[in-house]
Amino acid sequence: MSFPLLTATAVLPAVGAVATAAVPAARRTAAKWLALAVSLGTFALAVAILVRFDPGGARYQLTESHSWIAAFGVRYELGVDGIAVALIGLTALLVPFVMLAGWHDADPLETGSRRWRPTQGFFALILALEAMVIISFEATDVFLFYIFFEAMLIPLYFLIGGFGDRAHEHGEKAASTQRSYAAVKFLLYNLVGGLIMLAAVIGLYVVAGSFSLTEIAQARANGSLHMATGVERWLFLGFFFAFAVKAPLWPLHTWLPNAMQESTAPVAVLITAVVDKVGTFAMLRFCLQLFPEASKWATPVILVLALISIIYGALLAVGQRDIKRLIAYASISHFGFIIMGIFAMTSQGQSGATLYMVNHGLSTAVLMLIAGFLISRRGSRLIADYGGVQKVAPVLAGTFLIGGLATLSLPGLAPFVSEFLVLVGTFTRYPAVGVVATFGIVLAALYTLVLYQRTMTGPVRKEVSAMPDLRVRELVVVAPLIVLLVFLGVYPKPVTDIVNPAVKQTMSDVHKTDPKPEMEAAK
Amino acid sequence: MENLIALLIAAPLLGAAVLLVGGRRLDAVGHWIGTALAAASFVIGLVLFADLLGRSADQRTLTQHLFSWIPVAGFQADATFRLDQLSMTFVLLITGVGSLIHLYSVGYMEHDERRRRFFGYLNLFLAAMLLLVLADNYLLLYFGWEGVGLASYLLIGFWQHKPAAATAAKKAFLVNRVGDMGLAIAVMLMFATFGTFAFGPVFSHVGDASEGRLTAIALMLLLAACGKSAQVPLQSWLGDAMEGPTPVSALIHAATMVTAGVYLIVRSAAVFNGAPGAQLVVTVVGAVTLLFGAIVGCAKDDIKKALAGSTMSQIGYMVLAAGLGPIGYVFAIMHLVTHGFFKAGLFLGAGSVMHGMNDEVDMRKYGGLRKYMPVTFITFGLGYLAIIGFPGLSGFFSKDRIIEAAFAKGGTEGWILGGAALLGAAITAFYMTRVMLMTFFGEKRWQPDENGTEPHPHESPGVMTIPMIVLAVGSVFGGAFFSIGDRFLHWLEPVTGHSEGNSPLSAWTVTAATMVCLVIGVAAAWAQYGRKPVPVVAPRGSLLTRAARRDLLQDDFNHVVLVRGGEHLTRSLVYLDHTLVDGVVNGTAASVGGLSGRMRRLQNGFARSYAVSMFGGAALLVAATLLMRAV
């Protein structure tokens, strides 16, 4: 039997989390380095997956399968397709940067306390989260996926509720109240979604008699498993609701701004760039594959909701006064694009949506992490408290602008490719939807440039006049991400090559083909 | 030879990367690196040009395939460049004028501590602009299209510490984005119609598509062109864009970027030819803009804004010509090129004036500068003569052909369009004469500023005057060089196609009418600004003047409808998001909380109370068991 690469990729950070948590209180620097080393090791394993993965090969590769709870037919089944490989790569790539960015975020305020070990906790929780996210990307057993889909709420809850911005305009007490509000809100939203999904998971087992994604999909494909239309729709809705909460789709989005606003920038990055991607990923992998007919049935409504997300998120981003909240609403807009791409049911749309997941992870990471650096310097999240930063910290402002340009999908940066694919993919099937969604790119320019203008340009405000520029550590975090953004914007082929076969499979799952161009259709 | 095409772009791109990433180390030499790379691109352009000239007319299209950019099933966007006569013309214009302006900027930006970055942005612009004109498909064109938008944004807002500059930059980007949206939709429409958006296949399959589709595509392309070329209704950003350094105004907002819309229309000639309705809209947009810009140009006291109005108006001519179809394409491009020379020259002259006048832009505070800045005066004056269409100079040839073509459109439309073009020519003569008179003639009107320092007008250094001289030469001889023997027509015809319209008026009649208009315009300006001294404080002016000073109320309209309305919309949405969407959830939570608060009272802490409920529960269980039995 070959080396269980997928298991190793998930287990390494899990073990690392335990080890990091066990580092004695006084040696917090050692804990940080340990965690960073583990995350880099995980990245190496992810690269190994990437190398071993053969885009032209079987649908699920590097599969592992072991019996787990025999009584219910629950199996420990792992396997990755191109979409999963891309997202695992993204996750493993971002975590080391996130750690570096949050290097000092969890240092205890008063030193010398022996029992208080927030640093270890912070890094251990990040690793634990990484492990859970990776295994949910790998799982091809619905039950296994469900467990980790839910379990990742636990570390995230503590990350949101336990670690906030160091300086806060309303004082520490108010900050902690708002933090716990945000954490509880996050938890409740996602738990409700998860519980509804659990019902659907059980329902699926009752109907299909198995939790195995591959088995069910196969049985559906060859007609040996017939689902009544009503049953399929209900099950689909159960799954979709959970993913829509996590993604988040309007009107289930309100937890995200709170969570991102109150958590530290690295955690906020983990939320949008990594964890929320599990939701959109699962729509592709589970909703479409298990319930193709119901997916097609629900498409009109979902497209409308996605459209509302796009426009609504962008409009609200324009109206925000808080930098992080603004980025959160921008993300809601972008998730609208992703979901739209998935449910447009064209290969451009779905490839675009998958690329979008990766690219949005990178672009939000850049923007959010730099916003975090900015906030930690000034001690305020309010846009109005800044002005003229460009003059005192040109590199910070420049990288922030690049992050912003990526967010508004400027060609040459990675998000453009995916956004355009999504738009084209949607347009060919639903022209009106595509046209309305295009307004989103104007609004994206509006909120990004307004943010940049108010914070970075204009006369230098007194409070920011002594602001230091990006430090080496911060530059090390940002620069590779920017390079990657540019590279994937100019040459996205490496990712599309991995993604395309998987998308082709998904398209055949839902029995859809791309609409023919009008010209050929006329002939 | 094809492989050189990528180098055209690579040179300035390399410059941008080196200058922007290189950091302070390059401060001392950065501007020379930038200029050298721009010049290198120009040289490569010349080499390619020579190569093209060496080929027969139908062999003059070179393509270079670099790599597959976005390969997704059925959607193939390649990084492929296409060099034909049209793009060659642009390459030479962009790199030539670009190199000159780089050189000029070395002097103009000498005292700016961020000069290195300025050159980085200029190089970035060159790269993006070259990408725009060299792209072989619409998506790559879109890449360049937004790239120049970014460069324009960065350069307009170069002096970011000035809030006006930052706002103007943002405005320019946003208005351009609206246009970009049009281009994006056009690309999607092409993909949905033809299954591709590469130039070759699209143009060859135009005949297979329905006219409705073509009209939709053409109108979306027009929207894009309106945004980039500052045509009505998306023209409002150009005036504000003058907040940027003057070389930027010369390069981007006069000579090259703003003409990208014309390029787009001419490049998509095949599509427009198939959609006569859209062509009509194009001509209307062009005609309206040429008058709009001209009127605005008459009222502005800011020398750069007056020139910006002029730019708008001249591009209006080009769009008008492009909308006329095969009879106008060539002349649109020809006017574009000559305009590139003289307008860049005019802007550089304006920059030179500002340079000598402590960055004063109000023409009412100039006056009599011809004595202090002879070189600037002469070059500016030649540019002036060129733009008003003085016989023999560039503008005369190119504008005259456009007016002719407008009449040649035929029918009522032809008369209206031709009349508008003629009227525009008169107004052009008026406002340019006004600029000339207010700046270089009359008495000196400048005064010491608040700090008591009086400006000491002086001629600019050589690095600045040399480009001005070169451009002036171009302005004088360009038109004649192109027109004599119809050189330009023959050069460009294989790409755009050409047909002679049947003008109701003979060529000489049109020329004569143009001359009459010219004289009227100049005379009117002389009557108002030459004969009597110019007041330092602007008079209140007529209703039209006041409206024109405010860009014919376009900004006020935008402010009231879009900005205010948008603010209200977002604010109410933020409120609704908090109260309604969040409120529903929080309300559910609150009601559960209230219910449990009431339930909590059952937990009174008395063991006996709990025992009662337990006992009651047991009784219920017994009852349930009995009932089940009974049933």
Place this chain on the structure above:
Amino acid sequence: MSAQLAAYSTSTGEAFQFWVLGTVAVIGALCTVFMKRAVHSALCLAATMIVLAVFYLANGAYFLGIVQIVVYTGAIMMLFLFVVMLVGVTAADSLKETIKGQRWLALLCGLGFGVLLFAGIAHASLKDFNGIGRANANGNVEGLASLIFTRYVFAFELTGALLITAAVGAMVLTHRQRTERARTQRELSEQRVREGTHVPPLPAPGVYARHNAVDVAGLLPDGTPSELTVSKTLRERGQVRDVSAEALNDLKALEQRAEERLERTEIEPTAFKRPEEASK
């Protein structure tokens, strides 16, 4: 009554015994619930248990019957009485209800539950029954023993462990460890001086000609008894004997006798009502 007979059927004798003793058992149970004093409740419960022991015997459970009397009534109930002596007597346990609606709810639940149980039993078809005779053929104790030490041996062992644990637990619970040193008399007196209350020792109980006990309060000069003179425990239990009236009566009687002796008038002595009869 014969055991053999009880095994197969119910004789008239048993019926008679059931109705008589059953009534006693129910009355005992009711008294357990409704007697005001815990001691009385305990005694009533003991009575009920003894009746139940008889019923066990009547049902052929000889071993259990004996155990019921010896262990339950004899040991456990005595344990109850001890604890009652320790704590229960102090609490003036009124039957007045303090929790709103508790009594009604309790009665309702009880009634409902009882009705349901009765209905359930009536519903079950229990017309015929096997006597215990065969099971008891080798003697009841032997029968039980053979079951306990075979089939139920694990449960039996477990109950043994349980008993030991319970014994240890009881000891742990009732064992009181002094957490602080007991204060000396000197410290106590110093504290009293500091607080300014009762610097001298408390007054002694009343000493009378016919009453000389610690539960008799001393009289203040105006003839009312002083609470301070008796111990706190007695006060809490309400066992202070007020002999003031008696004393006054005696005084009256003495005066009257003196009057008679002196032959002043012939007046019937007015008897004071004694507040409480002392326990004899």
Place this chain on the structure above:
Amino acid sequence: MNPVNYLYLAALLFTIGATGVLIRRNAIVVFMCIELMLNACNLALVAFSRMHGNLDGQIIAFFTMVVAAAEVVVGLAIIVSLFRSRHSASVDDASLMKL
């Protein structure tokens, strides 16, 4: 007479005991009522034993007694220590478990 009557009696005693638990506040009396309920159960078990003609019911009754003994020991110890700390044996006084 039908031995079912024993069951009726047991049910009656059980109900009385349960009601007592609910009504009385003196912990000791409450405890006695619990004992009454246990005894009622034992009576029922013994009656069952007779009806079924085997000794299992008696065995269970026997175990009940043992467990009851253990329970009484611990329970009374709790009452004593409760009384010591609170100077009261009322169950209503031990109501600190509410918010």
